[in-house]
Amino acid sequence: MILGLEYAFMRHAVFAGSAIALVSAPMGYFVLLRRQAFAAHALSHVGFAGAAGAILLSLSPYLGLFAFTLASAVGLALLGSRVGERDVGIGMVLMFALGLGVLFLNLYTANAAAAIGILFGSIVGISSTQMWLSAGVALGVLVVLALIYRPLRLASLDQDAARGRGVPVGALGVVFVLLLALAVSISVPVIGALLIFSLLIGPPAAARVLARSVEGGLLLAALIGLAETWGGIAASYYIGYPASTWIAGISFLIYLLAAWGGPRLRPRAAR
Amino acid sequence: MRASRRILALFLFLLVARGAQAAPIAVVAAESTYGEIAQAIGGPYVAVRSIIASPRIDPHLFEAMPSVAVAVARAQVVVMNGLGYDAWMQKLLLASPNPRRQVVVAADLASNLIMSDRNPHVFYDLRVALITAARLAAVFAGLDPAHAAQFRANLAAFSQQLLPVYGQIEAIIAAHPNLAVTGTEPVFGYMLRTLGYRAVNRRVQQNVMNDTQPSPQEVVAFERSLRTHAVGLFVYNAQVQSPLTQRLTALAREAHIPVVGVAEFAPPGLPYPQWQLATLRLLAAALNGVRP
Amino acid sequence: MTKWAIEAHALGCRLGARPVFSQLDLAVPRGALVGVLGPNGAGKTTLLRCLLGLARRTEGRLEVLGRDPGAVRASIGYVSQGEPPEMSLHLSAVASVAAAFQGERWGFPLHRRRERNHALEALEAAEAGALAQRPLGELSGGQRQRVRIAQALVNAPQLLLLDEPLASLDQGGQQAVLRLAKRLCLDRGITVLMSAHDLNPLLEYIDLVLYMANGQGRLGSVDDVVREDVLSALYGLPMRATRVDGRIFVHPDRGFIPELTDCCPHCEGCK
Ligand SMILES: Nc1ncnc2c1ncn2[C@@H]1O[C@H](COP(=O)(O)OP(=O)(O)OP(=O)(O)O)[C@@H](O)[C@H]1O
Numbered sequence: 001m002i003l004g005l006e007y008a009f010m011r012h013a014v015f016a017g018s019a020i021a022l023v024s025a026p027m028g029y030f031v032l033l034r035r036q037a038f039a040a041h042a043l044s045h046v047g048f049a050g051a052a053g054a055i056l057l058s059l060s061p062y063l064g065l066f067a068f069t070l071a072s073a074v075g076l077a078l079l080g081s082r083v084g085e086r087d088v089g090i091g092m093v094l095m096f097a098l099g100l101g102v103l104f105l106n107l108y109t110a111n112a113a114a115a116i117g118i119l120f121g122s123i124v125g126i127s128s129t130q131m132w133l134s135a136g137v138a139l140g141v142l143v144v145l146a147l148i149y150r151p152l153r154l155a156s157l158d159q160d161a162a163r164g165r166g167v168p169v170g171a172l173g174v175v176f177v178l179l180l181a182l183a184v185s186i187s188v189p190v191i192g193a194l195l196i197f198s199l200l201i202g203p204p205a206a207a208r209v210l211a212r213s214v215e216g217g218l219l220l221a222a223l224i225g226l227a228e229t230w231g232g233i234a235a236s237y238y239i240g241y242p243a244s245t246w247i248a249g250i251s252f253l254i255y256l257l258a259a260w261g262g263p264r265l266r267p268r269a270a271r
Numbered sequence: 272m273r274a275s276r277r278i279l280a281l282f283l284f285l286l287v288a289r290g291a292q293a294a295p296i297a298v299v300a301a302e303s304t305y306g307e308i309a310q311a312i313g314g315p316y317v318a319v320r321s322i323i324a325s326p327r328i329d330p331h332l333f334e335a336m337p338s339v340a341v342a343v344a345r346a347q348v349v350v351m352n353g354l355g356y357d358a359w360m361q362k363l364l365l366a367s368p369n370p371r372r373q374v375v376v377a378a379d380l381a382s383n384l385i386m387s388d389r390n391p392h393v394f395y396d397l398r399v400a401l402i403t404a405a406r407l408a409a410v411f412a413g414l415d416p417a418h419a420a421q422f423r424a425n426l427a428a429f430s431q432q433l434l435p436v437y438g439q440i441e442a443i444i445a446a447h448p449n450l451a452v453t454g455t456e457p458v459f460g461y462m463l464r465t466l467g468y469r470a471v472n473r474r475v476q477q478n479v480m481n482d483t484q485p486s487p488q489e490v491v492a493f494e495r496s497l498r499t500h501a502v503g504l505f506v507y508n509a510q511v512q513s514p515l516t517q518r519l520t521a522l523a524r525e526a527h528i529p530v531v532g533v534a535e536f537a538p539p540g541l542p543y544p545q546w547q548l549a550t551l552r553l554l555a556a557a558l559n560g561v562r563p
Numbered sequence: 564m565t566k567w568a569i570e571a572h573a574l575g576c577r578l579g580a581r582p583v584f585s586q587l588d589l590a591v592p593r594g595a596l597v598g599v600l601g602p603n604g605a606g607k608t609t610l611l612r613c614l615l616g617l618a619r620r621t622e623g624r625l626e627v628l629g630r631d632p633g634a635v636r637a638s639i640g641y642v643s644q645g646e647p648p649e650m651s652l653h654l655s656a657v658a659s660v661a662a663a664f665q666g667e668r669w670g671f672p673l674h675r676r677r678e679r680n681h682a683l684e685a686l687e688a689a690e691a692g693a694l695a696q697r698p699l700g701e702l703s704g705g706q707r708q709r710v711r712i713a714q715a716l717v718n719a720p721q722l723l724l725l726d727e728p729l730a731s732l733d734q735g736g737q738q739a740v741l742r743l744a745k746r747l748c749l750d751r752g753i754t755v756l757m758s759a760h761d762l763n764p765l766l767e768y769i770d771l772v773l774y775m776a777n778g779q780g781r782l783g784s785v786d787d788v789v790r791e792d793v794l795s796a797l798y799g800l801p802m803r804a805t806r807v808d809g810r811i812f813v814h815p816d817r818g819f820i821p822e823l824t825d826c827c828p829h830c831e832g833c834k
């Protein structure tokens with residue numbers, strides 16, 4: 001069978017990877033619109049501290065990851081909303097959380113591989129529970145995103161105009177960061193905190209150069225994300241080397257092609 | 272009629288002959304240490320693949336690739352260390368559920384031998400190795416009953432080969448009893464326990480293992496124990512080094528404290544008893560003042 | 564339906580502890596083009612936000628389109644001062660205008676064709692139809708200004724609030740925006756409030772002027788408001804309105820910049 005789909009772990013990898021790609025693309029597109037890449041970076045790294053704390057308490061590292069990421073999201077949302085003023089808040093939250101993570105590791109006497117492993121992720125080590133959890137969370141995030149879509153789109157493009165139409169801009173920002181925290185929490189154990197941008201930022205960044213409308217960008221980002229995930233898993237299966245490396249590499253390549261080819265394609269498309 | 276009977280007989284013979292030469296049992300070992308033990312017990316009737324066999328890999332931080340996951344998915348027997356040492360293998364097992372696969376976890380077999388700080392490097396306890404070997408012999412016998420006697424004989428031979436290792440241990444204890452020992456990581460903890468040695472500066476070692484920073488006081492205490500010769504032996508992890516561990520090792524050498532480097536798993540192709548013996552000989556040489 | 568688009572009596576507003584303006588009486592008839600003038604910090608932006616219900620009225624009475632401000636937001640188009648920092652330069656003009664169409668409603672827009680048609684109409688109305696397919700990043704400042712006005716027009720507003728739409732436009736650009744505003748008043752019966760710093764370009768277009776200074780404001784025709792006695796009362800110091808060739812220059816009695824003259828409300832010399 002192609003892609004080794006006769007193996008449960010490959011089915012898990014493809015299914016969970018697709019779910020994560022599909023949720024990362026629209027979330028990442030809004031992250032770019034809202035200039036919140038630093039927040040996404042921070043959220044992907046605080047999960048490590050949560051995982052370390054959880055194993056210290058003999059809990060599942062995933063539980064710690066979710067709890068810490070969501071709690072940090074609330075912190076980020078409270079520490080400023082306007083472009084420019086929030087980076088300091090994010091830096092503070094990230095600093096504090098990582099400091100706690102190092103402390104947890106320091107207090108832990110047994111082997112902490114489970115916590116450190118979270119930073120790297122493992123696409124071929126996805127259990128069926130984790131797969132269904134990822135898919136469920138991804139679906140939930142997408143549903144909420146669809147529900148808040150129009151106000152979020154306007155608030156992301158022009159806060160003042162959105163406020164003028166009565167959009168609760170602040171509350172939307174909080175909901176969005178919480179959704180981002182959920183999307184990041186399911187991605188980190190699979191693709192790794194260090195490479196999370198390959199699905200969260202790479203596809204939307206390429207799509208943004210090529211598409212001229214928000215919806216076109218979302219669709220294109222989702223397609224690119226899926227292509228990267230499948231291509232990365234396939235390359236890793238047939239050729240070797242970790243899948244995350246392939247996904248990051250393909251992501252970078254597609255972005256370069258888009259950035260180089262996009263401006264050359266566009267004048268023709270516009271005509 | 273007669274011809275057809277002959278053909279049938281030939282067919283049955285071939286069937287029996289094929290059965291007798293069944294494919295070897297597919298065994299996947301998380302680390303080469305356990306791969307060597309499985310090979311010693313299973314002999315030609317097992318096909319062993321050790322995932323981590325390169326001394327350059329830090330087994331605490333290992334990202335599996337699809338080829339590894341495929342091997343795990345196909346394996347009839349998986350043997351691993353446990354205690355979070357090979358957490359990645361736990362993930363791979365969950366990702367490829369298979370009720371017929373038998374999983375042998377060394378640390379779980381010998382839970383009464385585990386140190387209170389849950390030091391994961393249980394393979395430096397010869398008893399854990401023997402218990403694991405015995406368990407593998409039973410598992411192999413269940414999968415390939417025709418060669419059960421062979422597996423039993425291999426297990427007996429394995430335990431015989433451990434006798435010279437115990438002999439070396441006794442010789443070291445006799446010459447250098449009751450040492451206080453420090454090191455860069457708690458890798459050698461179980462062997463130190465067997466030797467009756469006292470491990471000091473454990474916090475620094477645990478922190479190095481978990482890639483976090485020890486506090487300055489702990490490092491100060493560590494360095495003082497080296498300078499004041501409060502310790503009689505310094506053990507470093509030859510596989511995982513950082514600026515801190517290199518500095519501490521150099522400090523121990525400067526203070527003329529016996530220094531020995533130990534590995535986290537057997538070099539591929541070296542049987543477990545020989546590996547232990549080689550390590551202990553290095554230790555004895557260091558304690559006797561012979562610099563490598 | 565009342566005759567007045569905006570009706571206020573003794574309206575006052577404070578931001579934090581700072582009173583921005585008070586005792587403001589307004590009666591703006593529907594379909595009027597009103598110029599809102601005054602020095603920096605006079606409260607022009609605050610007044611517009613107050614009409615939108617974004618800045619809270621702290622005293623007096625205010626009705627917008629016959630209702631409480633905030634209740635009629637859906638009928639108000641608002642173009643804030645300066646370009647929004649969130650502006651996404653990759654999007655086409657039509658996409659960014661479409662994002663404002665019913666942007667306060669929840670859910671995903673299922674009728675994208677309709678959204679787009681409204682956006683194209685609004686661009687036509689803002690005389691920016693030709694720019695529809697071009698990315699915002701490739702438009703000039705004046706062209707972007709027109710796209711932003713189209714964004715405010717996409718929900719068929721009855722009241723249009725333009726905060727300094729003429730800033731950073733050359734004379735031709737200013738004339739174009741003013742002509743556009745006037746046409747919206749005449750053709751569509753939209754009431755337009757436009758804040759500005761220079762009265763002269765507005766003179767031949769506006770029906771009324773609201774002059775704000777020193778925490779006070781006066782609404783009326785140009786001839787009623789831009790008078791030395793009215794302005795002196797507003798500023799609290801002797802003011803001159805010099806008319807030269809149909810242009811009006813408002814300045815303090817003895818110079819152009821109040822800080823540089825020896826005349827101020829507190830010194831003896833002027834009294
Ligand atoms: N968020 C705020 N909190 C407190 N005071 C504010 C705030 N925003 C503005 N102000 C003050 O309110 C007053 C009016 O500001 P506003 O922005 O309305 O002036 P403006 O007339 O629009 O000026 P400009 O011509 O510079 O745009 C100013 O003195 C300003 O300092």
Ligand SMILES: [Mg+2]
Pocket residue numbers: 607608609644726
């Ligand atoms: Mg202003």
